[in-house]
Amino acid sequence: MPSNTLTLVQFQTTEHIPNYSPFCVKAEVLLKMSGLAYDIEVLDDPRKSKKGKLPMVRDGERVIADSEFIKRYLIEEKGADFDSHLSDREQAQAHAFSKMVEERLYWTLVYDRWIEDDNWPTIRDFWFGKMPFPIGALISRVARKAVRKNLNGHGIGLHSGEEIYALAKSDLNALAAQLGDQDFLFGDKPCSADASAFGVLVNADRGILPSNMMQTIKSYPTLVAYVERGMQRWFAN
Numbered sequence: 001m002p003s004n005t006l007t008l009v010q011f012q013t014t015e016h017i018p019n020y021s022p023f024c025v026k027a028e029v030l031l032k033m034s035g036l037a038y039d040i041e042v043l044d045d046p047r048k049s050k051k052g053k054l055p056m057v058r059d060g061e062r063v064i065a066d067s068e069f070i071k072r073y074l075i076e077e078k079g080a081d082f083d084s085h086l087s088d089r090e091q092a093q094a095h096a097f098s099k100m101v102e103e104r105l106y107w108t109l110v111y112d113r114w115i116e117d118d119n120w121p122t123i124r125d126f127w128f129g130k131m132p133f134p135i136g137a138l139i140s141r142v143a144r145k146a147v148r149k150n151l152n153g154h155g156i157g158l159h160s161g162e163e164i165y166a167l168a169k170s171d172l173n174a175l176a177a178q179l180g181d182q183d184f185l186f187g188d189k190p191c192s193a194d195a196s197a198f199g200v201l202v203n204a205d206r207g208i209l210p211s212n213m214m215q216t217i218k219s220y221p222t223l224v225a226y227v228e229r230g231m232q233r234w235f236a237n
């Protein structure tokens with residue numbers, strides 16, 4: 001029986017990384033930033049969630065699906081304040097940065113993990129390896145096909161790997177330039193855009209799932225330090 005009214009429903013956590021889903025990390029960071037108490041429930045099949053994806057938050061009878069609506073819910077219904085220390089212009093820039101990270105950089109990571117042939121066997125074994133043969137092999141093939149379709153629907157999957165990594169680099173360049181010598185994207189205090197950026201960057205920097213981005217991000221010492229700062233601040237225990 002959960003002891004807190006708020007429950008974050010997300011994929012299995014691991015010792016290597018807060019969550020292999022950047023959006024689940026984002027939601028958990030927002031919860032931590034809000035100071036509200038919450039429980040965690042693991043759901044490994046996102047099809048069972050309200051919108052077919054994770055994360056999701058449960059508050060008593062209410063179910064809020066999607067990290068952006070979770071953010072809104074925390075602000076509007078729970079009094080959380082993530083961005084009021086930013087000027088209107090900074091809030092607009094923070095919004096643009098979080099959308100760049102979620103709507104573009106995230107998809108380069110998805111490509112990297114699921115489509116890049118060198119990485120796929122590790123990813124396949126990690127997600128589907130525990131399923132009995134031939135079910136795991138079959139489901140992994142169907143899942144990869146669905147991811148490929150999603151990437152093509154987004155448009156990014158129509159590019160070559162080289163082009164996709166170039167797009168990723170331009171997003172990483174923008175993040176590194178915005179960060180400069182600050183602790184967080186807009187100064188010494190984190191805002192909601194940091195929850196989005198940290199979610200993707202910690203996935204690019206850490207964990208046992210290989211990705212091309214993992215190599216790339218090492219050439220951005222400020223981003224690596226940013227990930228470490230976020231880990232210390234939000235996931236030290």
Ligand SMILES: N[C@@H](CCC(=O)N[C@@H](CS)C(=O)NCC(=O)O)C(=O)O
Pocket residue numbers: 020021022023024046047052053054055065066067068
């Ligand atoms: N817009 C959603 C995106 C969530 C999302 O894409 N979640 C992925 C994991 S990172 C998921 O659940 N994928 C499962 C699927 O598509 O089957 C949010 O902000 O929460």
